[in-house]
Amino acid sequence: MVEVIPKQIKDVWDTWNIRGMIILSLSLQTILIFFAPLRKRTPNKFLIMLLWSSYLLADLSANFAVALIAKNQGKDPKPDDPPEDKKLVALWAPFLLLHLGGPDTITAFSIEDSALWNRHFLGLVFQALAGVYVVVLSLPNVLWLVIELLFVAGTLKYLERTIALYLASSDKYRNLMLQESNSGFDYTEQADNLDMESILASEMYMKEEHRGAPKPLNLMHPDKELTDFQILQFAFLFFNNFTSLMVNNIFSLELRDKSKAFFSALQLQEEALCIIEAELDFIYEGLYTKGAVLHSSLGVALRITSLVSLLSAFTIYHYRHNKMQEFRKADIVITYTLFLVGIALEVISFLMLMLSDWTTATLSKLKDDSHEMPSLKDRLLEWVLGLKRKWKGQIGREEEVFNTPFLLRRWAGNITVFNFLTYSMNADTERIHNSRGGTCQLLWKIALYPFSYVFSIMQTWSGSIAIWSCDLRRYIIHHVIIPPPGENQVARSKYIFKTFVEFWFNVPYFFAIPVTSVINYLGIRDLFHEIRLERSVHHEPLTKNLWSFIFSELKIRSQILDNLESTTTKASARRDWASSHTQIQIAGQEKLLRYITDVDYDQSLLIWHIATELCYQEDDSAKENCDQHQYQMNREISKIISDYMMYLLILQPKLMSDVAGIGNMRFRDTLAEAKRFFKKMDIGNTRDVKLASKKILLVDTSIEPSDVKGNHCKSVLFEASSVAKELLKLDKGCEKDKWAVLSKVWLEFLFHAASHCDGTARLELVSKGGEFINFVWLLMAHFGLGD
Incomplete structure (x- = not known):
């Protein structure tokens, strides 16, 4: 009797474990399908943590549940169990295979997951074998047809995920570009018999050989504003033709020239932003979702077969008689839940697929003539995109910021900034622009007012207590412990009292020492430093002026590069991190030019960042005969890019690894x-x-700070002060004000980082709300700039 009770408890525990893991697996699939699309719209840490944990637990819970089901099938049935109950539990195994296929909205959490596509394929084989083993143990099974149909659906679903991971791997992209070379006729044989007939034959032969090759990029030059549908089509066209950029490879000069001509001819600079935004969204869909599979003929066949199998299995199960007598009611409810929720998720996935930009772009081909009348299908697709556009926020007329509602965004839509002086002073960050509306901002302030009020009271009290404690300690030491001249006291009593006072004032330090020791022992000091850094960042919306300024500068540089006579001159123009174009902007200012040409990139960035902030904090304005609007625009642009580059240098070390150097050490x-x-x-x-x-x-700073400190310290605080003083001297005339110079310098920092940042880290950020430097990098590539 003593041995039976624990075994019964263990059997009940295993049975409820199976049900719990089944429900957990289904819940994780629901979380992933609804929340995974949000990660391309926001870099929120809590969302990323939720998706990361759900992504890992989804596979673990499904694998563990299959193991529990297999274990349960090998047990002898208990007297109170329904006779066919294990037959129904065996039905859950192919459901778990369906879950392992994952939702359409996420196949890989990171780039590394795609590189392990062969491991997922091996997992498909083993999971299918495990499911077959469970079914074999349950034979003879009255539900064998339902199980077989579910096996077909689950296997195809898992196969979709494996193919999607394979197509997203970098090796696949490189293999697509390394096509078999074919030079047509042998030159040595044809050169002697060169005539018109042989030339025509050669052309015909080459056409036959390349009939299956991709159609060359054919771009019309836009002579009017593009519609939303045309923007989407052009973005999809660029995505298909510039795939090599995703694996840090170059593309042909023909593609570069056509892309450059197209972007130079755009009527509105905002159209370039929309095209690149959609292009990066296609890159995200291709790397992290099943988009590349589902929009192929193979993917459509797999999805239709899988969905038909699932619906057929549900129909057969639903119309089976005597379910209530054969199985437990709880197990019947769980099975219905698996069927209904699974079908609902499939329907939701299908709707997401049909309403996606990828589907819209592939439903109609791009017309060669922009004046050709759109077809009925094109007008219908334009109307669908117009429905989305009606819900888009307009560009703020006062702040001129791009503001799109969260659920319609293709990326975060803002620029993350970090300021050195604000962080070093523990000061509150001040926003330059606020993308929230007045009503939303008021409601947000009302909601946070109780918390901010309590926090301000606590902060005031703690500051007052700290000041009072410091004053009390100073009074006791100078008026009690240290006797006035000529006054005689007992030395021993004074020593005891002094030790007593010092002990109580140093109690907080006694608690801090073990905490610091534990932090250092665990090696998480850098983690606490990063957490504090993260708390000091904030977001600025992307302004229309900033994008127009970047677009215009890249267009000018592209034209300058075309006008250079020799390729040697072109190569030398890109040799240093600062181009000759920027150096000309500050010619004649030797002290300023030296901190660009004679220092490393990361050192120069930190110097110019602090100098920019020192100038920004000065109360200044343009002279009366200067353009006040242009002056303030350059001031805001310099401030935003400066803080953004500081954020990249300190908080995105992987992205800036190629240009950062020892920037973190200099920062500290x-x-x-x-x-x-x-x-x-x-x-x-x-x-x-x-x-x-x-x-x-x-x-x-008349004496060079580097001459004073030597090589013992890598601080650049007072070098930045020297640069700021030189910049403040530029406001004597209007020909060259400091903000015009700073805006050009910071564009140089941004362009160099965009063309030299790590490719893998760049693509990782697409799945974390995106990053503004990706837009700059892609725009530079389309203009034929960068390395």
Whole structure:
């Protein structure tokens, strides 16, 4: 009796474990299908963590549930069990194979998952064998036809995922470009008999040989504004022809010239942003979803067969009689839940597929003549896209920012920024632009007001207690412990009292020492540093002025590059990280030019970032005879790009690995020197960035800071102060104001980083809300710029 009770408890536990894992697996599939599309729209850490944990647990829970089902099939039935109950449990095994196929919205969480497509294929084989083993143990089974149909659906679903991972792997992209060479006729044989007849024969032969090759890129030059449907079609065309960019390969000069001519002829600069936005969305769909499979003839056949099998299995099961007598009611409910939720998810996936941009772009071919009347199908597709456009937020007329509702975005739509001085002073970040509407902003402030009020009270109290404690300690030391001159006290009593006071004032440090020791022992000090850095970033919306400024500058540089006479000159123009075009902008300013041409990229970036912030904190405006609007626009552009490049350098080290150097070390040394300086000036607790900027600018930098500190410290704080002082001197005339110079310098930083950033990290960021540097990189590629 003692041995039977634990065995019964264990059997019940295993049975409920199976049901729990089945429900968990179904829940994870639901989470992935609804939340996975959101990760291309936002870099929210909580969303990424939810998807990461769900993505990993989805495979683990399904595999574990199959193992439990196999274990349960080998047990002897209990007297109170229905006679056919294990037959129904065996039906759940192919359902788990269906879950392992994953939703259409996510096949890979990262680029590395696609590289392991062969492991997923091996997993398909083993999971199919495990399912077959479960079914064999349950034979003879009255539900064998239902199980067989579900096996077909599950296997095809898993096969879709494996093919999608294979198509998204970098090896596949390289293999697509390495086509078998074919030079047609032998030159040595044909050169002697060169005549018109042989030339025509050669052309006919080449046409026959390349009949199956992709159609060459044929782009019309837009002579009017593009419609939403045309933008989508052009984006899809560029996506198919510039696939080599995804694996850091080059493309042909013919493609480059056609792309350059097309983007140069665009009527609106915003159209280029929309095309690149859609193109990056196609890249995301191809790398991280089943888009490449489902939009092929093979994928359509697999999906139709899978869906028909699932519906047929449900129909047969639903119309089976005597279910209530053969199986447990709880198991019947779970099976119906698996069927109905599974069918509902398939229907939702089908609707998402039909409404996707990929489907819309492939339903109609791009017309060669822009003046050709659109067909009925084109007008219908344009109307569907128009429905989406009606829900799009218009560009703010006052702030001129691109503002699209969250569910209609193809990327995050903002620029993440980080400021060194704000971080070093623990100050609150101030936004330049706010993409939220007035009503939304008011509601948000009302919702957060209780929390901010309580936090402000706690902050005020803690600051007052700290000041009171410091004053009390100073009073006790100077008026109690240290006796006035001529006053005689007992030395021993004074020593005991002093030790007692010092002990209580150092109690917080006693608690801090073990915590610091544990952090250092676990090696997570850098993690806490990164968390603090993350709390100091904020987002600025992409402004229309910023995009137009970047687009115009790249267009000019593309034209300048075309006008260069020799390829040697072109190569030399790209040799240094700062182009000759930017160096000309600040010619005659030797001190400024030296911090571009004679220092490393990361060192120069940090110097110019701090110098830009020092200038930005100064209360200045354009002269009366200068263009005030242009002056303020250059000021805002310089500030945004400066803070954005600082964010990339410090918080995106993988992306900037090719150009960062030892930027993180320089950042920490500069931060340490800044904190020492603020403490010395007694402004460390003021959290006033403007005051800190004035104090830094007051420091005498007539002697080169590098000559004073040598190579012992990599801080660039006072080199930045020297650059800022030189920039402030430029406002004497209107021909060359400091913000015009700074805007050009920061564009150079941005362009160099965009053309040299790591390709794998760049594609990783597409699945994390996107990154603005991807837009700059792709626009440079279409203009034929970059390395």
